[in-house]
Amino acid sequence: xxxxxxxxxxxxxxxxxxxxxxxxxxxxxxxxxxxxxxxxxxxxxxxxxxxxxxxxxxxxxxxxxxxxxxxxxxxxxxxxxxxxxxxxxxxxxxxxxxxxxxxxxxxxxxxxxxxxxxxxxxxxxxxxxxxxxxxxxxxxxxxxxxxxxxxxxxxxxxxxxxxxxxxxxxxxxxxxxxxxx
Numbered sequence: 001x002x003x004x005x006x007x008x009x010x011x012x013x014x015x016x017x018x019x020x021x022x023x024x025x026x027x028x029x030x031x032x033x034x035x036x037x038x039x040x041x042x043x044x045x046x047x048x049x050x051x052x053x054x055x056x057x058x059x060x061x062x063x064x065x066x067x068x069x070x071x072x073x074x075x076x077x078x079x080x081x082x083x084x085x086x087x088x089x090x091x092x093x094x095x096x097x098x099x100x101x102x103x104x105x106x107x108x109x110x111x112x113x114x115x116x117x118x119x120x121x122x123x124x125x126x127x128x129x130x131x132x133x134x135x136x137x138x139x140x141x142x143x144x145x146x147x148x149x150x151x152x153x154x155x156x157x158x159x160x161x162x163x164x165x166x167x168x169x170x171x172x173x174x175x176x177x178x179x180x181x
Contacts, residue, residue, distance in 0.1 A: 002112035003132035006122045015146030022141045027169025042111030047121030048080035055089040102130045118149040126157045140170035
């Protein structure tokens, strides 16, 4: 059985949005880290906003390494209170209780379930002990204003650092395990 991994790109000051202004697209962190993370996953677990954002651009992206093919062809499960079936981009709406659906997906897929972004869905997963690991890909830039992880949602998400990886690009990967004290 795989893990549920929340994975988000962010600036040093914790900004996750306006990614086109600060994201470091080239470097070892993308060539190995992101690539390995994606290919260890069997499916994506997405919130509505992340699904809509990714589905609007990824179907048109191609590359020579197979990253885009992997993203576009793998199953996606979307948590939303407003979307309705049918969804596009090889996606299925999660029906019923999310706290029951996620463990069922973990049983169904032996590889990891990767959840990109760190908003309402990530917060719900973390406070309900459904996340095995949270990965913050910290890019070497300070942006100032923007959306931050978990969007100031309550209660706080406590975490325990389980690993760090630094890349030549200056990106640091911080891996945490939610701590459900």
